[in-house]
Amino acid sequence: MSIEPWTIERIHDALGAPDLRQRFLDEINRASAHELLTVFAKWESIAADFTTALAEADVILAYEARGEEPPGKWIDGTQRLEEAAARIREQGAA
Numbered sequence: 001m002s003i004e005p006w007t008i009e010r011i012h013d014a015l016g017a018p019d020l021r022q023r024f025l026d027e028i029n030r031a032s033a034h035e036l037l038t039v040f041a042k043w044e045s046i047a048a049d050f051t052t053a054l055a056e057a058d059v060i061l062a063y064e065a066r067g068e069e070p071p072g073k074w075i076d077g078t079q080r081l082e083e084a085a086a087r088i089r090e091q092g093a094a
Contacts, residue, residue, distance in 0.1 A: 011040075
């Protein structure tokens with residue numbers, strides 16, 4: 001984890017996905033002066049969470065690359081995801 005302060009550029013780079021980056025830039029550029037810190041804080045939190053998740057994923061991938069079981073208790077969420085997808089399809093969103 002980096003201890004560098006978050007900047008607009010650093011948040012942009014941490015988000016990774018082009019669509020997410022563009023959404024961030026749209027929001028930060030449209031924010032009025034009194035909204036700017038709130039918008040920045042929102043995206044700083046999202047970028048920090050994203051960065052943390054990627055670091056954790058890298059650790060898990062390293063275990064799997066060595067043929068080892070990643071540490072911790074893992075819950076198979078396949079059924080929950082399939083149920084959620086079915087509900088979404090039923091609502092006509094997919």
